[in-house]
Structures are given as structure tokens and as C-alpha cells.
Amino acid sequence: MRLAIPSVIRPRSLMGQMLLAVAAALLLVQGIGALLVYRAQREGYEAGMSNAVAFKLIAETRGRGALGRMLRGNDRDRDRAPFGGPPLRGFPLELSEGSPLRTGEKRDADMEERLQHTLAEQDFPASQIVVVHRTVGRDAFARTHTYKRAAHGRLEGPEVSEMMDDHLLVVGVKQPGKTSWMVARVRSPRAFNVMIRPLIVQTVIIYLVLVGAVALILRRITRPLAALTRRVEQFAVSPGSAGQLDPSGPDDMQRLIVAHNAMEARIVAMLDEKDVMLGAIGHDLKTPLAALRVRIESVEDDTERGRMAATIEDIVRTLDDILSLARVGRPSDPRERTELSALVASVVEEYEDMGEPVDLGDTQRTVLELRSTWLRRALRNLIDNALRYGGGARVGLEKDGDHAVIRIEDDGPGIPDDEIEAMTNPFVRGDPSRNKATGGAGLGLALARAIADQHGGALVLANRLSPTGEVEGLTVRLELPLS
Structure with missing residues (x-):
């Protein structure tokens, strides 16, 4: 069964979740241990109180030796506990015609x-026993x-108030064959207050x-893990950036960091080889294409x-699209x-100057840190697609x-729902029935999505539906984070 924790107090980090789990387990164990200790101490306390009262009753009624004289002596000696129990800050026995129980008081059955x-x-017969709890006042x-003791100078005023x-503890005992009750009183703090x-x-x-100890251990574990996470996030945005992590933390964490450094170095080497290969391919292909372009003039x-010339x-x-897609990362x-x-607005003006049906809608002033050259390339690809398949484009x-959204809408036939996700993959084109005259290699949307990913954003495609459920066109959202 899964323990439900309110999302308000549920930590998101690994250290926070582990610390919460350990803290909860420790709190449960400590609570159970404290409860068991409290119960054991309370039982011992109550046993000591019971023994003290029993000794007081027996000694007061039977005591003829040293103990009897001590208990019948001055009040200071009477306050001593012969059995090592709670202090007998006691009072002399009282002979009462009735039970000490008052209306509304609750008897202590266990005691x-x-x-x-x-x-x-102790062979002390008792036909009835009544135990109640009160305060001295x-x-x-x-x-x-108490007031008599204060009057004789044995207590100070503040002591009396306290x-x-x-x-x-008031204990009434009635022996068989007797009509009067022996009432013993023992003053002491409650077990709750004492323990x-x-x-x-x-x-x-x-x-x-x-x-605190667990938090220090978790911090030693999670600190290098957090550093590794930041490094992975940095590497995902900018592969090959300098600054590999130094192994730290427990042995397992150090091995993980060493393995990550090795993997990162291998990925960087492969990316470098890819860039070199693509540069060679681009040079080796463009050179003969340029020569062909010159030759066809004849x-x-x-x-x-x-x-x-059009084919070339x-x-x-x-x-160019293939090389750009390979280098965008x-x-x-x-x-x-x-x-x-x-x-x-500047990209839309380029199309307006060429007489293309591209309209600029509402815009909001937004300042971001971005790579403008790449973003212009993405916008042109998206607008070209809208012109090619929808005959026009509206840009806003x-x-x-927390995102800035560039919206491009067209009035074309849209994209089948089961093909929308695949349309942003390289070399994937729409259904030929949309427009048989269209060309291209299916790299425009893939390049736009890669540029959006490069900026930490996303490219979202969705069909725009009429109130009757018919497709009215395609809406493309180029989302860029504001921070």
C-alpha cells in the first residue's frame, strides 16, 4: 500500500524524500520506544506509590519500633520514603466515618x-479500598x-502556595468489622508531570x-549526484562544453561519475568525427554540383x-538542410x-516584399536570449510549409x-491525427494527396523542431477544427522558454 503524502509537504529532491522517509521512520520508532519506556516507568512509579501507601497504613497502625517512632515523630522524618519510592510528603492518618470519595470524583481502579x-x-485485611486523586488545595x-505547618514556621508562604x-493521592481503607475508614494521604507530583x-x-x-547524522550522510551522497545532474543537463544543451566532474562522494558515486566522464568523452569524440565527416561530405558534394551548374550553361x-538548374x-x-540538421545540436x-x-516581424516582411500571402497578427514585446540566425531558419521553414500546403500563413x-509562443496558422487540409507526431521526423512528408506538386525532402519540420529543442522549447502541431468537427487548417506552435 502506498502512503499518501500531501503534495504541499512532499519534497521533490532525492535528499528531501529520503530524509522525510528516514525522519518518519525514526519518529515512529522513537515514539514507540518512548511510549514503552513511559509505560514501564509509570508502572514502577505507581508500584512505588502503592508500596508507600501500604507501608504508611501498616506502620501507623502496627508500628511500635523505630519505624513507628519515626512516622509518629516530626514531619521532616515523616516525609522520607522507607521503600525508596516517591517522597512521602505525607499527612497523618485520618479516621473518617465515611468514604473519602466525593461526588463527581473518579476512582483509580488499577491502584x-x-x-x-x-x-x-502483608496480612493487612481490607474489605473496601477507595483511591482518588486530588490536589492539596x-x-x-x-x-x-498544611496551613498548621506554616503557622508553626515549618513552611514558608511561597512553599504553601506551591x-x-x-x-x-488519597487512599481510604475500611477493615472488616469496623465502621470507620482509615484515610492516608501522600503528596507527590503526578507521574505524567514527573516522567x-x-x-x-x-x-x-x-x-x-x-x-542530523542521516542528513549529513544523505548530503554527502546527493551533493555529487546533484552536480552530476547539472553536468548532464549542461551537456544536453551544449555537448562538448569543458568541465568534466571530479569524482567525489562514496565509492559507488565515484564510479558513476567516472563512467559518465568516459561516456561523455566518447560522445564528444563521436560528435567531432561526425562534424568532420559532414564537412567533408558537404565540400565533396557541393564542389561537383557547382561544376555542373557551370556546365549546364552550355x-x-x-x-x-x-x-x-532547378534539379541542382x-x-x-x-x-544544406541535412548539414544544418546535423549541426543544430x-x-x-x-x-x-x-x-x-x-x-x-522582419521575417514576415521578407515574405510580404516577395508578394507572398503572409499576415502578421498580434504580437507582444518579448526579449529573449536566443540564436537569431537559427530561429529565422525555423520560422522560414514553418512559413514555407504553410504556404506550400495551405496557400497562406498567419503569424502571431x-x-x-512561462513561454513565448510563435503561432503559425494556415487554411490547408491539416495532417491526419495519427501522422502528426511522425511529421517532425527527418525525411517524413505529408500525404502526397495534399499537394502533388510540392517538393522537398521532408526536413523543414524536423529542422524547426531541432532548433526549438536547441533553445529549450518545443514544436507543437495541431489541427484546427470547426464547430462541426471539420479540419479548417493546421496550427504550429513554436514555444520558447522566457527564462
Whole structure:
């Protein structure tokens, strides 16, 4: 069963989640341990109280030797506990005609049973036992006795005030064949007040020490892991950037960092080899294409010469797209602070100057750090697709949450829903029935998506539907993060 934790307090980091789990487990264990210790101490405390009361009853009624004289002596000696239990800050026995139980008071059944057993072991018969808890101030006999002690100078005024709030255990015992009750009183702090505070302090100290130690261990583990995460994120944005991590942390973490460094070095070497290979391919292909372009000038048939030139231009354009798509992941030009709305407007103006049906809609002033050359390339590819398949394009710029969104809309037939995701893959074209006259190698959307990824954004394609559910065109969203 999965433990449900409110999302407000659920940490997102590995260290936070592990620390929360360990802290919760420690809190549970400490709580159970503190409860068991408290119960054991409370039982010992109550046993000591029971023994003290039993001794007081037996000694007061039977004591003829030293103990009897001690208990019948001065109050200071009477306050000593002969059995090592709670202090007998006691009062003399009271003979009462009735039970000490008052209306509304609750009897302590556990203490009565314990006291019954203790007195029986000492051959002290008791037909009835009543045990209640009060404060000194609420017991008339104890209150009067306390004031008498103060009057004789045995207590100071502040001591009397404090004693009035002390806990008082009142025990009434009625022996068989007798009508009067023997009432014993023992003053002491409640077990809760005596034991719960040290337990709480002890539990909190142990808990803080253990959680602190676990936090230090987790920090030693998660710090190199966080550094590795940042390095991977940096490498994903800019492969080949300098600064491999130094192994740190536990042995397992060091091995992971060493393995990552080796993998990163191998990836960088492969990317370098790819760039060299692509440069060679581009040079080796463009050179003969340029020579062919010169040679076709000698063809006398203008129509045939135009077809040859168009074919060569298509090959060159496709080659440029392939090389651009291969290099987009490792751009050499740095990002520059650019006003995005001005960039979008300038690209739309280029098409307007050529007489193309491209309209600029609403835009919002947005300043971002980006690679303007690459972004212009992406916008041109998207607008070209809208012109090719929809006969026109509408371009707008808006802010949506923490993203700037360039929206390109057309009125074409759209894309089948099951093909939208694949359309951004290289060399994938739309259905030929959309426009049989269209050319291209299917690299425009793939290059635009790669440029969006390069900037940490995304390219989203969606069909625009009419109220009746018919496709009215395609909407392309080029999303760029604001920060």
C-alpha cells in the first residue's frame, strides 16, 4: 500500500524524500520506544506509590519500633520514603466515618487493585479500598494540615502556595468489622508531570541527533549526484562544453561519475568525427554540383537548362538542410539578447516584399536570449510549409505562462491525427494527396523542431477544427522558454 503524502509537504529532491522517509521512520520508532519506556516507568512509579501507601497504613497502625517512632515523630522524618519510592510528603492518618470519595470524583481502579494485593501480602485485611486523586488545595484535611505547618514556621508562604497545586493521592481503607475508614494521604507530583517531560526532551534530542547524522550522510551522497545532474543537463544543451566532474562522494558515486566522464568523452569524440565527416561530405558534394551548374550553361535548350538548374538547386537545398540538421545540436554561435517580436516581424516582411500571402497578427514585446540566425531558419521553414500546403500563413506572437509562443496558422487540409507526431521526423512528408506538386525532402519540420529543442522549447502541431468537427487548417506552435 502506498502512503499518501500531501503534495504541499512532499519534497521533490532525492535528499528531501529520503530524509522525510528516514525522519518518519525514526519518529515512529522513537515514539514507540518512548511510549514503552513511559509505560514501564509509570508502572514502577505507581508500584512505588502503592508500596508507600501500604507501608504508611501498616506502620501507623502496627508500628511500635523505630519505624513507628519515626512516622509518629516530626514531619521532616515523616516525609522520607522507607521503600525508596516517591517522597512521602505525607499527612497523618485520618479516621473518617465515611468514604473519602466525593461526588463527581473518579476512582483509580488499577491502584485499588494493586493496593489490595500489596496489603493482602502483608496480612493487612481490607474489605473496601477507595483511591482518588486530588490536589492539596482541594482536600480540606490536607489543606488545614498544611496551613498548621506554616503557622508553626515549618513552611514558608511561597512553599504553601506551591503545595496547594501538588498532586495528592488519597487512599481510604475500611477493615472488616469496623465502621470507620482509615484515610492516608501522600503528596507527590503526578507521574505524567514527573516522567513525560524528560521523555519528551530525551526523544527530541535523540531524534535531532539521528536526523542530523542521516542528513549529513544523505548530503554527502546527493551533493555529487546533484552536480552530476547539472553536468548532464549542461551537456544536453551544449555537448562538448569543458568541465568534466571530479569524482567525489562514496565509492559507488565515484564510479558513476567516472563512467559518465568516459561516456561523455566518447560522445564528444563521436560528435567531432561526425562534424568532420559532414564537412567533408558537404565540400565533396557541393564542389561537383557547382561544376555542373557551370556546365549546364552550355546547354542551348532553355527549358532543359532550367530543369537542370532547378534539379541542382533542389540538391543543394536538401544538402544544406541535412548539414544544418546535423549541426543544430552543436551551434557555434552564442545566444544574443533579441527582441523576438521584431525578429518575427522582419521575417514576415521578407515574405510580404516577395508578394507572398503572409499576415502578421498580434504580437507582444518579448526579449529573449536566443540564436537569431537559427530561429529565422525555423520560422522560414514553418512559413514555407504553410504556404506550400495551405496557400497562406498567419503569424502571431503571444506569452503563454512561462513561454513565448510563435503561432503559425494556415487554411490547408491539416495532417491526419495519427501522422502528426511522425511529421517532425527527418525525411517524413505529408500525404502526397495534399499537394502533388510540392517538393522537398521532408526536413523543414524536423529542422524547426531541432532548433526549438536547441533553445529549450518545443514544436507543437495541431489541427484546427470547426464547430462541426471539420479540419479548417493546421496550427504550429513554436514555444520558447522566457527564462
